[in-house]
Amino acid sequence: MPPTVKVMRRPEGVRTSFLRATLKGMALTFKHMVNPNKITVQYPEERMEITPRWRGTHRMETHADGRPKCVACGLCPTVCPSNCIRLVGGEDDQGNRYPIVYEIDEFRCIFCGMCQEVCPVEAIHVGVHYENAEYTRDRFVYDLDRLMEQDHPTSLLWDPSDPKSE
Amino acid sequence: MSDQQTPNTVTFTLDGQEVTVPKGTTILRAAESIGIKIPHYCFHPGLSSPAMCRLCLVEVEGWPRMAPSCKETAQDGMVVFTNSELAQKQRTGVLEFYLVNHPLDCPICDQSGECDLQDYVFEEGREHGRGREPKRVLGRDDFGGDVLFNGDRCVMCTRCVRFMREVAEDERLCVVERGNRAVIDTFFEEGLEGSPYAGNIIDICPVGALISKDFLHKARAWDLDRTPSVCPSCSQGCNITLQVRDDLVQRLKPRENLEVNGWWMCDFGRHNYEWMNRTDRTEVPMVRGQEVGWADALGDLLQALKDAKESVKAVTWAHAPNEEMGLLSGLLAELGGGEVVYRSPRTEGEVPLPGFPLLARREDLAPNVNGAEIFGFRRVGDNNSQGGLDELAGHDGVLIVVGDPIEDYGEDFGSKAELYVYLGSYQSKTASNAHFVLPITTFAEQEGTYTNVQGRVQRFWPGVRSPASARPGWLILGALVAELTGTEAPVSADQAFAKIAEKTSEFGGITYRDLGPRGAVAGKPAGVSGD
Numbered sequence A: 001m002p003p004t005v006k007v008m009r010r011p012e013g014v015r016t017s018f019l020r021a022t023l024k025g026m027a028l029t030f031k032h033m034v035n036p037n038k039i040t041v042q043y044p045e046e047r048m049e050i051t052p053r054w055r056g057t058h059r060m061e062t063h064a065d066g067r068p069k070c071v072a073c074g075l076c077p078t079v080c081p082s083n084c085i086r087l088v089g090g091e092d093d094q095g096n097r098y099p100i101v102y103e104i105d106e107f108r109c110i111f112c113g114m115c116q117e118v119c120p121v122e123a124i125h126v127g128v129h130y131e132n133a134e135y136t137r138d139r140f141v142y143d144l145d146r147l148m149e150q151d152h153p154t155s156l157l158w159d160p161s162d163p164k165s166e
Numbered sequence B: 001m002s003d004q005q006t007p008n009t010v011t012f013t014l015d016g017q018e019v020t021v022p023k024g025t026t027i028l029r030a031a032e033s034i035g036i037k038i039p040h041y042c043f044h045p046g047l048s049s050p051a052m053c054r055l056c057l058v059e060v061e062g063w064p065r066m067a068p069s070c071k072e073t074a075q076d077g078m079v080v081f082t083n084s085e086l087a088q089k090q091r092t093g094v095l096e097f098y099l100v101n102h103p104l105d106c107p108i109c110d111q112s113g114e115c116d117l118q119d120y121v122f123e124e125g126r127e128h129g130r131g132r133e134p135k136r137v138l139g140r141d142d143f144g145g146d147v148l149f150n151g152d153r154c155v156m157c158t159r160c161v162r163f164m165r166e167v168a169e170d171e172r173l174c175v176v177e178r179g180n181r182a183v184i185d186t187f188f189e190e191g192l193e194g195s196p197y198a199g200n201i202i203d204i205c206p207v208g209a210l211i212s213k214d215f216l217h218k219a220r221a222w223d224l225d226r227t228p229s230v231c232p233s234c235s236q237g238c239n240i241t242l243q244v245r246d247d248l249v250q251r252l253k254p255r256e257n258l259e260v261n262g263w264w265m266c267d268f269g270r271h272n273y274e275w276m277n278r279t280d281r282t283e284v285p286m287v288r289g290q291e292v293g294w295a296d297a298l299g300d301l302l303q304a305l306k307d308a309k310e311s312v313k314a315v316t317w318a319h320a321p322n323e324e325m326g327l328l329s330g331l332l333a334e335l336g337g338g339e340v341v342y343r344s345p346r347t348e349g350e351v352p353l354p355g356f357p358l359l360a361r362r363e364d365l366a367p368n369v370n371g372a373e374i375f376g377f378r379r380v381g382d383n384n385s386q387g388g389l390d391e392l393a394g395h396d397g398v399l400i401v402v403g404d405p406i407e408d409y410g411e412d413f414g415s416k417a418e419l420y421v422y423l424g425s426y427q428s429k430t431a432s433n434a435h436f437v438l439p440i441t442t443f444a445e446q447e448g449t450y451t452n453v454q455g456r457v458q459r460f461w462p463g464v465r466s467p468a469s470a471r472p473g474w475l476i477l478g479a480l481v482a483e484l485t486g487t488e489a490p491v492s493a494d495q496a497f498a499k500i501a502e503k504t505s506e507f508g509g510i511t512y513r514d515l516g517p518r519g520a521v522a523g524k525p526a527g528v529s530g531d
């Protein structure tokens, strides 16, 4: 059975004007056109400024010769509350300990920043960055090369003028 | 407490507690016996104490200076403080000296997480170093064998030197130079190469100065799951811990048992663990080539065993635990008797550890030769655990294989058998004719016991998860025996052991509870063990 429509008739003899409501609406529109406090940001031409303590996708710092700073100490996979860092350590030809495999699953990450805090050599950092769109889910497991390629600023984690948040 | 005092004990006060210990006990050992840990480096229970690390100093009332608790024996009426302000200040001070040249490279040090320097400094060290001078840098030295030396991390406790001198009695290490420039070094070019017990110095080194090449960077200490076990590489049966990460055995470490191996184990046993991580495993029960569930497989097998007319022959290996062997022999008894043969690798000559005469790497390179002998199994095959099964290969009756993958025979092994049952952990071409292939767990994956060369029955525990639906051999054999005899099937390893102990006089009267973590000698009353 098709749905039936109940037709409400306008009461006879009552006249209605839409003019007043229309003018009211237009007034509001014009008011905002000239309002100096603009809220809308014209993304992507314009970008919002984000706080230096923002915690976004990670970045691995590198030495001048392009090697990752990470020494595969195993602290970040240990501290990570969401268990999203995979690390396999090894030794390179100069006898330096380095990560053979270092991966972060950015989807499981909760961006707590503890990996950055715990890292003894300031290698892994969370980043001041929010544009992470990808076409596929698996691209969100960032491997070592990807983490080293990222070039956005790294997070401060705490306010340098008030490091203990007192 | 003082009323228990006999001429052979002394009573003294330790941190306000009254302690009675045998005469001649050092303060450090007395403190340990009541659970007070005094930090120390140079003292090791298996070595002499030179009292040279100065970390264990304690305050004794009325004494002009602090006493090294590792050397000083407790005296009647002594009043000792291990944690007084002075003692703490002393330790903080000594630790500061230890860090003068220490690189503090915990992030790349394999000892990190199980390092005494890390622990002590974390507990009582200074928060910030005050050193201004550059640190001495020595770098890394290959000591030969499995041992890598990081001179910068050394705390000069000389445990390694004393182990080689007093226990291995194969003096290859020494302290070179004096004072601030002192460093451990090898005498000869070959270093520790070829010394069969040298791996122990890695264990006793309290810091990361001596590390294992084999384990280098493999896992962090805190990532490892540790399970008490028994070394399966010879019939000595050293007590060990399996150290496992991601279900793979990463290394073996000795576990203290004064009746068997002290604190030590041999390098052969220590490094013979790769096979525990073998991946070519049997995973699901197969009956005549079809994958089936356990209930069906066991039901069919029981029927097939009942229907079988011909004589039974069985083969196992000396890696099978007592439970598996005992129940196999029980099964054969129910099937009208039959001979069980076993194979075990063997080598010529023992490798003794001179400073600890109980321990030697034995000639039989499998853990349970004694068990097999107790059950009356006949040994066949050569010293490489090969051959000797020709008679079984063509046997036309019932053929039961437990454990041994029989990799030295061809695909026609058991082709003539009326019924061929293969209970094994590994895939093998000799299993291709088997009517029943039942996957069993390895020793690392199950609970059980081995009987070592001294007749000591020792327990091991599961440290690794078994693949797919493998089951312990005793569970399968126990269920079959129970069905044939109309008794209750054992559902735990201790029940399985109780079952075999009923029938085997050598195990009479021992239960898992008596065995504890350090085992007991079969045939002797429980409680003779070392703890």
Ligand code: SF4
Binding pocket: A079, A080, A081, A082, A083, A084, A085, A104, A108, A109, A110, A111, A112, A113, A114, A115, A116, A126
């Ligand atoms: S930010 Fe937190 S959750 Fe994310 S990887 Fe680091 S420690 Fe793990």
Ligand code: SF4
Binding pocket: A069, A070, A071, A072, A073, A074, A075, A076, A077, A087, A115, A118, A119, A120, A121, A122, A123, A124, B107
């Ligand atoms: S904490 Fe730093 S050095 Fe350690 S594994 Fe993580 S990134 Fe590497």
Ligand code: SF4
Binding pocket: B153, B154, B155, B156, B157, B158, B159, B160, B161, B184, B204, B205, B206, B207, B209, B210
């Ligand atoms: S290498 Fe280790 S065991 Fe040997 S003296 Fe140094 S700290 Fe002690």
Ligand code: SF4
Binding pocket: B231, B232, B233, B234, B235, B236, B237, B238, B261, B265, B266, B267, B268, B269, B270, B360, B361, B362
């Ligand atoms: S002596 Fe035997 S039981 Fe002990 S560690 Fe060596 S192989 Fe293993």
Ligand code: FES
Binding pocket: B039, B040, B041, B042, B043, B050, B051, B052, B053, B054, B055, B056, B057, B068, B069, B070, B071
């Ligand atoms: S343990 Fe006593 S001085 Fe070293």
